[in-house]
Amino acid sequence: MKPKSKVLIIAGSDSSGGAGIQADIKTVTALGSYAMTAITAVTIQNTTGVKSIVSISPKEISKQIEFTSSDIKPDAIKIGMLHSNEVVLAVIKSIKKIKISKIVLDPVMVAKGGAKLIDNKAISTIKNKLLKKVYLITPNIPEAEILTKSKINSIDEMIIAAHKLLNLGAKNVLLKGGHLKSKKMYDILVNKKEVKIFENKKYTTKNTHGTGCTLSSAITTYLSCGKLLKKSCYLSIKYVNQAIGSNLKYGKGQGPVNHLNSILIDKKFI
Numbered sequence: 700m701k702p703k704s705k706v707l708i709i710a711g712s713d714s715s716g717g718a719g720i721q722a723d724i725k726t727v728t729a730l731g732s733y734a735m736t737a738i739t740a741v742t743i744q745n746t747t748g749v750k751s752i753v754s755i756s757p758k759e760i761s762k763q764i765e766f767t768s769s770d771i772k773p774d775a776i777k778i779g780m781l782h783s784n785e786v787v788l789a790v791i792k793s794i795k796k797i798k799i800s801k802i803v804l805d806p807v808m809v810a811k812g813g814a815k816l817i818d819n820k821a822i823s824t825i826k827n828k829l830l831k832k833v834y835l836i837t838p839n840i841p842e843a844e845i846l847t848k849s850k851i852n853s854i855d856e857m858i859i860a861a862h863k864l865l866n867l868g869a870k871n872v873l874l875k876g877g878h879l880k881s882k883k884m885y886d887i888l889v890n891k892k893e894v895k896i897f898e899n900k901k902y903t904t905k906n907t908h909g910t911g912c913t914l915s916s917a918i919t920t921y922l923s924c925g926k927l928l929k930k931s932c933y934l935s936i937k938y939v940n941q942a943i944g945s946n947l948k949y950g951k952g953q954g955p956v957n958h959l960n961s962i963l964i965d966k967k968f969i
Contacts, residue, residue, distance in 0.1 A: 702733035704923035705771055707799075708916065709764060709790060710779030711740040711752075711807070711816070717955030718909030723777060725958035726916040730938070732923060735771060737763035739790075740782050742816075746908060746950030752782065752816070757789035764793040775801035775923035777916050778833070784820040791829055801922045804833040805915035806842050822846070831868035835928065837915045838864075840878040854885055854896065861889035873918070873932055875911065884940070888932050895929060897936050902943050906954035913956060914939045 706727045713719030720736050727734035739760050741753040776799050781787045794802060806825060808817045826846055830836060840851045847863040850856070857879070861872040876885035884901040887894065917935035922928065938961055945957030 700731065702731060704732045704774040704920065704925075705735065706732050706916070706919055706923050707735045707737065707764070707768060707773035707776045708779070708919075709737045709739060709760070709776065709781075710805075710912070711742055711782065712738050713909070714741075714743055715745045715908070715950070715955070717746065717949075718912045719780065722909040722912040722955070722958065723779065723916040726913050726938075727920050729958050729961045730917060730920045732920045733771075735767050735773060737767065739780055739786055746952035746954050748952065749816075754782065754786075757783075757785045760786060761789045761793045764790070765796060768797040768799075772797070773799060773923070775799065775803070775919045777919035778802065778804045778829075779912055779915070780807040780816055781821060781825070781829075782817050784818065784824050787821050787824045787829055791824075791832060794832060800834060801919070802833040802835075803915050803919040803922070804829065804836045805911055806836060806838050806846065807911065808842050808845060826867055830864070833870070834922070835871040835873060835918065836864060836869050837873045837875065837911065837918065839875045839911055843874055852880070854879070854887070857885070857887050858889060858894055861887060861894075865889065865891060871928060875914065877907070877910065886932070886936055888929060895932075897933065899936060899940050900944075902940075902946070904943065904946050905952075906946055906948060906956065907943055908953045908955045910939055910943065910956060913942060913958065 708723040710720045724734045743750040843860045847860045864872045871890045884899045886897040921931035941960045942956035
């Protein structure tokens with residue numbers, strides 16, 4: 700099978716394999732595309748939490764982005780964990796040089812276990828500078844609350860928060876509703892033309908580590924293949940829901956989802 704497209708992932712490493720660059724690579728590959736990476740940080744973590752974070756210098760991050768793209772130009776870019784202001788500025792400078800229009804930003808701020816993954820100055824730069832440079836931003840409710848300085852407890856408040864992000868310069872917002880206290884799962888795509896609510900089954904499980912990384916990488920992959928935004932979001936949400944539904948039960952804490960749920964293997968491997 701030949702890869703359908705090429706995706707550059709700019710994100711942090713998760714040693715447990717459930718989130719970060721590892722989840723991104725698995726997702727892009729499972730959906731049939733070719734993954735390239737620029738690692739922004741190395742996290743030492745497992746399903747019970749984050750032990751420590753090792754920074755990669757902004758200069759080396761820029762080199763990864765620009766040197767890789769100069770040889771194999773990506774069809775789309777996914778941006779994940781950017782833990783410092785200097786890293787955010789370096790990434791902005793590099794993506795401006797390589798000129799890719801389909802850029803998806805997953806504003807990773809807090810790990811599933813509660814550990815903070817970004818400083819306040821970086822959050823400010825994301826709001827004031829990076830937000831305007833990307834095609835889609837995919838915050839969850841806690842991230843949207845930080846970015847908009849507002850509380851979100853309902854679907855209506857999700858839509859209001861998404862519009863606030865549009866006013867900050869975002870072109871498209873997919874606000875994820877996993878943290879909403881509701882019987883069903885609601886994800887909302889908002890831009891200046893429409894509001895689209897995706898309603899799905901909500902699984903009762905603690906094993907959702909890496910769902911945000913997985914969703915944003917899936918959307919980036921579908922966009923890189925030429926699919927329209929709404930369709931890309933729909934297919935990606937379906938992929939993630941199936942991955943959650945597999946309920947792997949790996950680890951003692953908040954376990955990963957099943958990134959291989961999209962693959963059917965017909966051959967027996969001995």
